[in-house]
Amino acid sequence: MCLKRYIFAFTLSLSLILSACKDDKKAITQTEVAFKKEGELDIFKNDSTQVTFDIEIADTEYETQTGLMYRSSMKPNHGMLFVFDDVAPRSFYMKNTKIALDLIFIDENHKIVSFQKNAKPLDEASLPSNVPAKYVLEINAGLVDKWAIAVGDSISYKN
Numbered sequence: 001m002c003l004k005r006y007i008f009a010f011t012l013s014l015s016l017i018l019s020a021c022k023d024d025k026k027a028i029t030q031t032e033v034a035f036k037k038e039g040e041l042d043i044f045k046n047d048s049t050q051v052t053f054d055i056e057i058a059d060t061e062y063e064t065q066t067g068l069m070y071r072s073s074m075k076p077n078h079g080m081l082f083v084f085d086d087v088a089p090r091s092f093y094m095k096n097t098k099i100a101l102d103l104i105f106i107d108e109n110h111k112i113v114s115f116q117k118n119a120k121p122l123d124e125a126s127l128p129s130n131v132p133a134k135y136v137l138e139i140n141a142g143l144v145d146k147w148a149i150a151v152g153d154s155i156s157y158k159n
Contacts, residue, residue, distance in 0.1 A: 033070050035078050039159030041137065043112075043149055051147050052077070053139065057159055059083040067138065069096040074140055081157060082136040090129040090136055094119050100141035104149065105133035112153045117144050 036056055043051040054077055058064045064082050068074065084090070087108045094101070103116040116127040118141045129136070137155070 031070075032072060035071075035074065039081070039157055041079065041081055041155055041157035043147075044154045044156065045148070046150065046152055051149070053079040053137075055079050055081045055137075055157065055159075057081050057083060067092075067097065068099060068101065070098070072098055074099055076140055076143065079137055079139040082138070084134055084136075087132045087134045089131065090133045092116070092119075092127045092136065093125065094121055094123045094127070097121055101138045102141050102144040103127055104137040104139070104144065105129040105131065106135035106137065106155055107132065108134040110135075110155045112149065112151055112155070114151065115144055115149075118142065 035054075037054045038057045039055050041053045041055045043053075045051070054075075056079075058067060058080055059082075064084070067082070068080055090105060092103055097119075098121050100121055101119045103119060104112055105114045105116075107113045113131045113133055114129050116129075119127055135155070143149075
């Protein structure tokens with residue numbers, strides 16, 4: 001009889017321990033990613049005016065895949081410049097990106113070649129360059145129109 005009680009008590013204890021472990025789930029929280037100035041970028045418009053941005057530079061595979069994901073806001077004078085090793089058609093999407101953006105596609109000669117304006121937050125639809133590009137600048141939505149940035153304008157950046 002003593003052995004049966006011992007087995008019962010052991011089984012009950014084991015069941016309680018295992019069920020307690022199931023309820024002890026770890027919560028995963030996403031930390032806000034802060035802007036880190038890595039350079040400055042100037043857009044030279046054809047009418048000889050200039051617009052300047054503080055930029056982060058995405059030039060590794062991880063940085064180009066992550067981009068501006070997990071950020072709640074971005075100052076109007078901030079942007080992210082994606083730098084690729086080759087010139088090719090580019091395609092972006094807004095997965096996990098909470099900020100509406102304008103995407104500016106730039107060729108190897110630092111000339112703006114196309115746009116995707118007002119990209120919707122969290123939208124996974126393709127945002128293609130439609131022409132080959134070496135660089136992509138992401139800025140807050142509406143700034144391309146506000147500053148009348150146009151195809152043929154040029155950029156210069158330093159980090």
